[in-house]
Amino acid sequence: MWYLLLSGILGLFFAILILFFPSFLNRVSKVIDREMQVAFESSSASRMVNGLILLLAALFLILTGNWYPQLWPLFYIGIVALVFGMFFIFFPRTLNFLNELGNYMIAPPEESGSFQRVVAGLLLMLMSAYILYVYFSR
Numbered sequence: 001m002w003y004l005l006l007s008g009i010l011g012l013f014f015a016i017l018i019l020f021f022p023s024f025l026n027r028v029s030k031v032i033d034r035e036m037q038v039a040f041e042s043s044s045a046s047r048m049v050n051g052l053i054l055l056l057a058a059l060f061l062i063l064t065g066n067w068y069p070q071l072w073p074l075f076y077i078g079i080v081a082l083v084f085g086m087f088f089i090f091f092p093r094t095l096n097f098l099n100e101l102g103n104y105m106i107a108p109p110e111e112s113g114s115f116q117r118v119v120a121g122l123l124l125m126l127m128s129a130y131i132l133y134v135y136f137s138r
Helices: 002-020 022-041 044-067 073-090 092-106 115-137
Strands: none
Touching: 002 022, 002 115, 044 073, 044 092
């Protein structure tokens, strides 16, 4: 049940960031965008190396999750790492599109006080509060 506590706390943390610190999210978004552009504009060798490292880490996580059943979340984390490793190697434009879509969905730069951001933050806060309620009521 530790994952309920962790997900509730992380959800509250990100909800507070979305609601009260949109400028911080915009700065983080700009740093990530700059790093993504460097990765995509540089030689494809660095992108391939990043993808291969991610694939090796994914393989390690998937195998560890299979060999040790009590560490089952590692299997799913490995699946996510595998998908993103394949994006880095085979579909870099799709990864760039997902990055841009995430930037727009979380904190659009032209609308840092937008209704969409407030609704997303409140929904995330309510879901996190419910998760924590379930965790502490057991």
